[in-house]
Amino acid sequence: MTAMPCSSVYGLVCGFLLILLNLSPVLTLSLRLRDDIRVDSKPVSLCEETPGVESHSGYIRLQSGVLKEYGIDSAQDYPVNIFFWYFQNRKKRTDSPLTVYFMGGPGASSLMSLFRENGPCRVNSDSNSTSNNRFSWNEYSDILYIDQPVQTGFSYDFAEPGVLNADDDLVLDSNSREAPAGLASGSRRGFFSSQNPRNTVNSTQAVARSTWFFLQVWMQKFGKRESSNNKINFWTSSYGGHFVPKLIQYTLAQNERHSQGKLDQEQFIPLTIGVLGMTNACIDGPTQLPYYPEMALKNNYSVPLTDQAGYLKAIHNFKKSDGCLAKIQACRNASIAAGHNLSVASNVDDVCRDANQYCGKHVASVATGRSYFDIAYPENLLANPLSETYLGYLNQKHVQEALGVPVNFSANAPVVAQAFSLTGDNVKGGSLEALASIMDAGVPVTMVYGDRDFACNWLGGEAVSHAIPFSHSHVFSSAGITDISLPGYPVGAQVRQAGNLSFIRVYSASHNVGLQQPQLAQTIFQRAITGLDIASGTVPASGYKTEHMYKHWEHSGESPPFPLEGACYTWNLGLCSDRLRMLYLEGKALVQDYFVVEDDKGRCVPNPVRPCARREGWRGKELSKTVVGVTVERQRMVLGDLRSIVMLLTLFSACVGCVACLHTFLFT
Structure with a gap:
């Protein structure tokens, strides 16, 4: 079957039929x-x-x-x-x-x-x-x-001019009742x-x-x-x-x-x-929603994101007769019944929107206090400053x-x-x-x-x-x-x-x-x-099957240490502590390369631009070399990175071969 060209008179009707029949219109130019x-x-x-x-x-x-x-x-x-x-x-x-x-x-x-x-x-x-x-x-x-x-x-x-404020709220000039004025702290003008x-x-x-x-x-x-x-x-x-x-x-x-x-x-x-x-x-x-409460209570990192009561409530909200699963099924039934009937599409959207909002609020949001994307860290902690x-x-x-x-x-x-x-x-x-x-x-x-x-x-x-x-x-x-x-x-x-x-x-x-x-x-x-097995990369995946090395997933770990207060990057204030965020917005923080580097009292704030001298206020174990890349490595402000000093001393010693010269270099 071949679609006929759509005239201006019958364009709307013909276009609708093309969508229903999944056909492409005949076009004069390729x-x-x-x-x-x-x-x-x-x-x-x-x-x-x-x-x-x-x-x-x-x-x-x-x-x-x-x-x-x-x-x-x-x-x-x-x-x-x-x-x-x-x-x-x-x-x-x-x-x-x-x-x-x-x-x-x-x-x-x-x-x-x-x-x-x-x-x-x-x-x-x-x-x-x-x-x-x-x-x-x-x-x-x-x-x-x-x-x-x-x-x-x-x-x-x-592309329209506007202002994006510190809360990521965007106001386009065309929607503003006021003429563009001076920018508030944390706001940026641009095109959007x-x-x-x-x-x-x-x-x-x-x-x-x-x-x-x-x-x-x-x-x-x-x-x-x-x-x-x-x-x-x-x-x-x-x-x-x-x-x-x-x-x-x-x-x-x-x-x-x-x-x-x-x-x-x-x-x-x-x-x-x-x-x-x-x-x-x-x-x-x-399929996935029941595992939000499971992950919250029984994750492998011993990070309790909810208690037993919260877990049971979320499971109940998923399974009950008028709960999450039933609402999703109602949504899908409505979608099937509507088919291509555009006149009832908005009603289907209403049913599905209600299901999505209910499931999100009463099942998926069971976890509290930790990042939604990495349970190892609090929700407002920038654990890896260079990620932003x-x-x-x-x-x-x-x-x-x-x-x-x-x-x-x-x-x-x-x-x-x-x-x-x-x-x-x-x-x-x-x-x-x-x-x-x-x-x-x-x-x-x-x-x-x-x-x-x-x-x-x-x-x-x-x-x-x-x-x-x-x-x-x-x-x-x-x-x-x-x-x-x-x-x-x-x-x-x-x-x-x-x-x-x-x-x-x-x-x-x-x-x-x-x-x-x-x-x-x-x-x-x-x-x-490249079509190889994932385990070793040596066997063609076609016809391959992993053997039973383990009966269950074996890994369990510990949460890495993290500072009581992390870095504050001003392009993503949502990952700043409340204290640093307010200091920045009030113009009381020292900022370099978009990182807050000092607070209002001149104290160093964790940052990768001017790293601090000591590791104070850390939760968990002292930082090891293996986790430095995932957190803020605090270095000495005056002498610089200790490892760099050691390398410089070694190089100097090799070149000069003189301990006295080293002593003079360091202490005079």
């Missing part, structure tokens, strides 16, 4: 030739330091109505500018696959993972320069980071997307469809990548566990339609799928000019999160079934979970791995648990794997696994995309 569909890019010399390795940033640009015209999104009456950053593989191989990385959120920028986990560089303490990351994933693959949906990260619809929740997508399915289209545009119009390997791997984290399985499912369906001649072959190309990797992914509410410096870096003028971006950077987009929240998307379901579908189609899936995360914890992740209704689920569930071996590296993770599914628990890692375990994360990635 996607490659259309001026209202562009890929603008520029070479970038930031971050990647390997000589000769190419890097490009830019935008996939669609004028208003393009997605509507193609039957992808009937509500797209605004321009779409999707930011991307591409890195060639460091070995410059011309047979490298492409890995596309998406962050979750919804509304979280993929640049968060680029700079904190798996990209070519880390941002230094000055928030103005970078250092090489030898555990970058582009060691083994070309990699493309995409900020989606629109209004996420550097992606935008319209419109913040209109109608100017973004609001569902998992919409993300899947629009992202497929973005990839079609990029693959056909970017033109800077040279590789004989057309395979595309997908990696995601957190909320990406909802939409990336559906993106791949939709892509495979479109490939099938293309092969059958039901998709315009002048417009679109088949996209060859490699592997799907997910890190601490939230995938299915009914990318925020200041990406808002430096010279960085934005080099990337070619017209808007300021924000790691998270509340407007996107709001759009998804209003539809209750989180509990509507379908991602488990999508995983089963793509796995039965031959797509390998790797699930990686840091075991200190609470937001999408490993207990719920393991439950999902057993709940995926694919044809070989019984084989996976009977597989054993074994250590992941890495030469010269202590055992840091365990894996269960059978065929094209692997589940990995990474020790002492948070929601962002690569932040604490970068080498291990890189190794898992490399073995996954």
Whole structure:
């Protein structure tokens, strides 16, 4: 069946039918030739330091109505500018696959993972320069980071002037009743997307469809990548566990339609799928929600996040007849009954929004006092100061000019999160079934979970791995648990794997696994995309099954020590103590390179810019060398780093060979 062109008179009716029938309209110009569909890019010399390795940033640009015209999104009456950053593989191989990385959120920028986990560089303490990351994933693959949906990260619809205050509340000039005045402490002026929740997508399915289209545009119009390997791997984290399985499912369906001649072959190309990797992914509410109270009471780090009464109450709220599970089922039943009936869609959204809010408040929020993303630390403690410096870096003028971006950077987009929240998307379901579908189609899936995360914890992740209704689920569930071996590296993770599914628990890692375990994360990635077993990297994964080294997951650990008061980075005041936050906002703190370095009494505050002399006020054990990288290393203010002094003395002694000279150097 072939769709007829839509006239202006019958456009609305025809467009509606195209969506229902999942057909593409006949278009006079191919996607490659259309001026209202562009890929603008520029070479970038930031971050990647390997000589000769190419890097490009830019935008996939669609004028208003393009997605509507193609039957992808009937509500797209605004321009779409999707930011991307591409890195060639460091070995410059011309047979490298492409890995596309998406962050979750919804509304979280993929640049968060680029700079904190798996990209070519880390941002230094000055928030103005970078250092090489030898555990970058582009060691083994070309990699493309995409900020989606629109209004996420550097992606935008319209660029509008405004002010972002210390509480991350954004006021655009067009929405302000007052003329722009002097900035309050902690506020920053810049350009931002419109913040209109109608100017973004609001569902998992919409993300899947629009992202497929973005990839079609990029693959056909970017033109800077040279590789004989057309395979595309997908990696995601957190909320990406909802939409990336559906993106791949939709892509495979479109490939099938293309092969059958039901998709315009002048417009679109088949996209060859490699592997799907997910890190601490939230995938299915009914499966994962019961494990929030489990993690709160029975985690392996002896960190009680609730008491027995709180645990039992949360379990009751999940199971009772009018509780969380029942509300989710009502949501899903309503979604099935509504089908494509747009007139009742808002009622479905109401039911699903109610379910999502109830489950979030009465089941998932059982834990208190610790970070949602790393239970080892209090919720307002910046344990690793350098994990946030990318925020200041990406808002430096010279960085934005080099990337070619017209808007300021924000790691998270509340407007996107709001759009998804209003539809209750989180509990509507379908991602488990999508995983089963793509796995039965031959797509390998790797699930990686840091075991200190609470937001999408490993207990719920393991439950999902057993709940995926694919044809070989019984084989996976009977597989054993074994250590992941890495030469010269202590055992840091365990894996269960059978065929094209692997589940990995990474020790002492948070929601962002690569932040604490970068080498291990890189190794898992490399073995996954090359089709090897995760445990050793020596056996083809096809037909492989882990043996029973352990009957149960073996690891239990201790929480690392942490200071009573951590660093305060002024681009993320939510991780500052109340005291330092107020001192900064009142203008009473000394700030250097966006870090508070002294309080109002001239006392040193933990920071990586001007480290303090002594380790006072630490909870737990005294810092050891193994945890210095995860906390603030306090050094001597006057003499500098003690280790540096020892190295200097040794060098001086070797060169001069004179103890008297050393004595003179130190004490005269």
